[in-house]
Amino acid sequence: MLKKIFLGAFAGILILSAGGALYLYLAVNADIDEKFAGTCEAVPLAGSGEDIQVDRDSGYAYLSMLDRLGVAQGLEIDPGMVMRIDLNDPGRPVVPALLDGPELHPHGLSLYRGNDGKLQLFVINHPKDRANGSEALERYTETSDGLFAHAETYASPLITRANDMVAVGPRQFYVAQDVDRQSGDTVTDLVYFNGSDYAVIANDIQSGGGINVSADGSTLYISETGGKRIRVAERNPNGTLVNERFIQLDTSPDNIDVAADGSLWVGGHSNVIALAMHFIAGSNAPSQILRIDAQSEPAQIEEIYLNAGDEISAGSGGATFGDTLLIGSITARKVLACTMDDTDDA
Secondary structure (H helix, E strand, C coil), X not given: CHHXXXXXXHHHHXXXXXXXXXXXXXXXXXXXXXXXXXXXXXXXXXXXXXXXXXXXXXCEEEEEEECHHHHHCCXXXXXXXXXXXXXXXXXCCEEXXXXXXXXXXXXXXXXXXXXXXXXXXXXXXXXXXXXXXXXXXXXXXXXXXXXXXXXXXXXXXXXXXXXXXXXXXXXXXXXXXXXXHHHCCCCEEEEXXXXXXEEEXXXXXXXXXXXEECCCCCEEEEEEHHHCEEEEEEECCCCCEEEEEXXXXXXXXXEEEECXXXXXXXXXXXXXXXXXXXXXXXXXXXXXXXXXXXXXXXXEEEEEEEECCCCCCCEEEEEEECCEEEEEECCCXXXXXXXXXXXXXX
């Protein structure tokens, strides 16, 4: 999520004073209690896998790959791609998942399998020039095992800063949007497309960093990065939300994976100052994965993974398949394939 670059402005203000510089140094270099019960290995990529979606029927993981580090450095980069990892293969081969379609600068992904068994892949596609171009969302249909052909492009004036999306039907979806920090906004819109029309169904999202839906489609989960919380809401048949509640966190949440057991696996930015300096100076930023049981009251929150950034920096989320945890990053040109100790099928 390159939206986090706005934090660099805040860091820059602090650098103007000696006290601010000391504060930044202490904030960025704060000790953390690293945690993970298991082992991890890096899977190299040509860009970062910012979002990860797992099809648990096939064991394929799909990655939103783009050289976002190159973007942050102001370099001319190649178009991105959705890549596929076969989690059943110990070699973790990484291959393109798309057969055709427009040039991609992908961000959030979503998988949807309909009652007919057909698998659809939805992709947020940013314009190359985000300051002047228009956002699009692409839909692909699986035509053979793990390979997708382009089916449709969606766009709306309501969708201006798409960050993540979740499909809730063969042509229906929600789009979580990032705030425009340059405008001074602290909240943004959640947009719903019912297959025919777009509508804003919430206008008080504190920076939508991630979004997902329960397996039965009844409950929506939204990461509010700026609010350090997960919004949980029931879905009406017309797509509107009711009975909203919030799970407060001690971190800034990012992408959400809904595991096989219904738990939420959420990427967290535990040190936003370090994240800002990661973009400014290339220093490490911590990566964090939480497991949240949102059905309990109060919600049960467990920290699964925390690393200072040596293994993978600026982690954006984790997705599960059995005892495997895949961890993606905003900028790192790799994903981590981690084997978790003593875990139930996720």
